[in-house]
Amino acid sequence: MNWDDDTEATAEADRLVAASADGEDTAVEAALRPKDLGEFVGQEKVRQQLDLVLKAARQRGATADHVLLSGAPGLGKTTLSMIIAAEMGAPIRITSGPAIQHAGDLAAILSSLQEGEVLFLDEIHRMSRPAEEMLYMAMEDFRVDVIVGKGPGATAIPLELPPFTLVGATTRAGLLPPPLRDRFGFTGHMEFYAPEELERVLHRSARLLDVEIDTAGAAEIAGRSRGTPRIANRLLRRVRDYAQVRADGVINREVAGTALQVYEVDGRGLDRLDRAVLEALLKLFGGGPVGLSTLAVAVGEERETVEEVAEPFLVREGLLARTPRGRVATPAAWAHLGLVPPRQGGSGSSGQQGLFGA
Ligand SMILES: Nc1ncnc2c1ncn2[C@@H]1O[C@H](COP(=O)(O)OP(=O)(O)OP(=O)(O)O)[C@@H](O)[C@H]1O
């Protein structure tokens, strides 16, 4: 089993720009979740495809095919699973891979499903092996074998299940065994959101939270939200606090910008840790290449924290590259911190090339 994302979650926990949910998110997210496909912002492809899958099933009066949703944390997988149930007019049962360690746990859930019910299985890549194998048969034949007894006397009692729709969610589609992946009729890959889409999310959330925000204010927050609605909504709540205490309650560009400066989230969504990593790389190591361990010591963080918490976003933003010789800053990193890269030594003609040569 793969438990390695636990370290990441702990190290991430106290960050304002963490993509994973914290306690406060969990409390307010239910209120901010779009309730149907029409309200769900962005993800045009997945939305259109899903719309067809669900409409066709409804027309046939059938249960929808199993759906797999994959994508980074906070992009709307849980939200979409609830929308699927709502669109099908079906009840939804919510559980997760780590909660199902024994095949028996899964058998209990499956055998109590109603016809047409949506079973949402979050973090499906973290299910135990025996449960996974039981799921294969349940998905394909709507049947499970319940094993009674132990050893040579054990018998398998077949149990018919009502047709149901499994909606699996994973942040790591690559970790799913192919036989499991193949049993989904439809796979939706969730992408990071464009700034304009996040602006729409923000205007909608502001309306629900009853706070006034103008176009420029929403744009300011959207640009710092790392392509992720969950982060956009969290930043909105912090900016709302600032607007309430220090301004007249209205969120405009200046209020949003100043508030996020207070919380150390910069114009591109980098926080203190991200900037510390970049600054060390540029100022202490001339832009690299430098080894991960050295870089971690320089910023006073664990190796894993730098690698799993800070780097993925820096790489995605094209600010940092991981090369076989070590970590290297890109020209965009120098520009972002307002620094000038040192002239490369040697022939001169190798210039930038030297920075990226592996
Ligand atoms: N397309 C969207 N339109 C509007 N709001 C969205 C959208 N996607 C996500 N959100 C908001 O972002 C928050 C996080 O979404 P959600 O919980 O569905 O993410 P997730 O992909 O399930 O994350 P995780 O991987 O951590 O489980 C929710 O509060 C939801 O309101």
Ligand SMILES: [Mg+2]
């Ligand atoms: Mg979720």
